Amino acid sequence: MHIKIGTRGSQLALWQAEYIQRLLQAGGLTSELVLIETKGDQIQDRSLAKIGSKGVFTQELEDQLRAGSIDIAVHSAKDLQSSLPTDLGIIAFTEREQVNDVLVSRNRNLSLTSGQSFVIGTSSTRRVAMLKHFCPHIRVVDMRGNLQTRLRKLDEGQCDALILAYAGVHRMQYDDLIVEHLPVKDFTPAVGQGSVAIEAAHTLAPDKLRIIRQLTNHEPTEACLKAERGFLRRLEGGCSIPVFALATIENAQISLTGGLISLDGQQLLRETFTAPAAQAEQLGHELAESILARGGDEILRSIHEHLP
Numbered sequence: 535m536h537i538k539i540g541t542r543g544s545q546l547a548l549w550q551a552e553y554i555q556r557l558l559q560a561g562g563l564t565s566e567l568v569l570i571e572t573k574g575d576q577i578q579d580r581s582l583a584k585i586g587s588k589g590v591f592t593q594e595l596e597d598q599l600r601a602g603s604i605d606i607a608v609h610s611a612k613d614l615q616s617s618l619p620t621d622l623g624i625i626a627f628t629e630r631e632q633v634n635d636v637l638v639s640r641n642r643n644l645s646l647t648s649g650q651s652f653v654i655g656t657s658s659t660r661r662v663a664m665l666k667h668f669c670p671h672i673r674v675v676d677m678r679g680n681l682q683t684r685l686r687k688l689d690e691g692q693c694d695a696l697i698l699a700y701a702g703v704h705r706m707q708y709d710d711l712i713v714e715h716l717p718v719k720d721f722t723p724a725v726g727q728g729s730v731a732i733e734a735a736h737t738l739a740p741d742k743l744r745i746i747r748q749l750t751n752h753e754p755t756e757a758c759l760k761a762e763r764g765f766l767r768r769l770e771g772g773c774s775i776p777v778f779a780l781a782t783i784e785n786a787q788i789s790l791t792g793g794l795i796s797l798d799g800q801q802l803l804r805e806t807f808t809a810p811a812a813q814a815e816q817l818g819h820e821l822a823e824s825i826l827a828r829g830g831d832e833i834l835r836s837i838h839e840h841l842p
């Protein structure tokens with residue numbers, strides 16, 4: 535069997551697609567990569583919040599899935615919107631990489647906990663708000679672009695450090711630049727961070743679907759991501775909303791920590807709920823209801839007023 539894999543062309547996207555290729559190859563499947571450029575790749579000079587986050591890294595891939603010119607599309611799980619179009623679905627989530635964010639810099643002495651003041655480049659509303667909340671002494675500058683672009687901007691002196699997902703930094707082999715691992719207890723990661731998701735159209739042949747899923751899906755990760763994405767869906771969060779959630783699983787019990795932070799970092803809501811893995815999505819919804827009831831609805835309203 536031969537699988538056509540659609541992917542963006544960034545180095546991280548290619549790593550992810552090649553990772554899926556290796557998993558398929560281990561099961562005896564051949565595959566090829568089809569490179570597809572998305573709006574998010576083309577527009578580098580405006581923040582994601584301004585472009586409109588919905589499907590900015592996924593739309594063109596989804597068009598090709600529908601057209602049947604690719605069998606599957608590979609994404610960072612965290613770049614996938616919480617509700618997919620009804621004719622498409624996620625057929626697998628790969629085993630998660632370490633989920634935390636890291637501080638990346640050429641200056642090994644920098645630390646978020648030291649109280650030093652320095653400049654961090656990030657375009658994530660979650661990371662900006664978390665920094666305002668936990669590290670008000672830090673100055674933040676907007677910094678978009680793929681990993682390599684951001685590292686170039688760091689080297690040009692546009693900032694002293696970056697906050698990035700460990701997963702991407704490690705996959706691109708920039709571990710040497712990690713100066714601090716941020717604790718997930720404070721800097722709870724974005725929904726889906728660290729996992730690779732495979733998307734397919736419902737028209738994909740059932741035998742292809744079955745074998746791809748069998749070779750790539752990691753069930754514990756899938757259960758965790760169902761809980762996190764259930765949470766995100768209820769809050770209608772795209773990737774530009776400062777929502778965060780992290781689920782862990784032990785003995786078929788899911789523990790889901792998630793919340794919401796106001797753009798100015800003043801109000802941070804976070805809670806932990808637990809339920810059997812079979813009720814993962816329901817757990818996400820329940821946690822979202824609780825966060826909304828505790829004032830999250832007001833925070834969301836204010837966020838939607840401020841983001842275009």
Ligand SMILES: NCc1[nH]cc(CCC(=O)O)c1CC(=O)O
Nearest residue numbers: 610612698699701702727728729
């Ligand atoms: N939003 C861009 C993006 N999408 C996925 C990753 C990292 C890898 C991952 O979490 O799977 C990144 C970069 C970052 O946030 O540092």
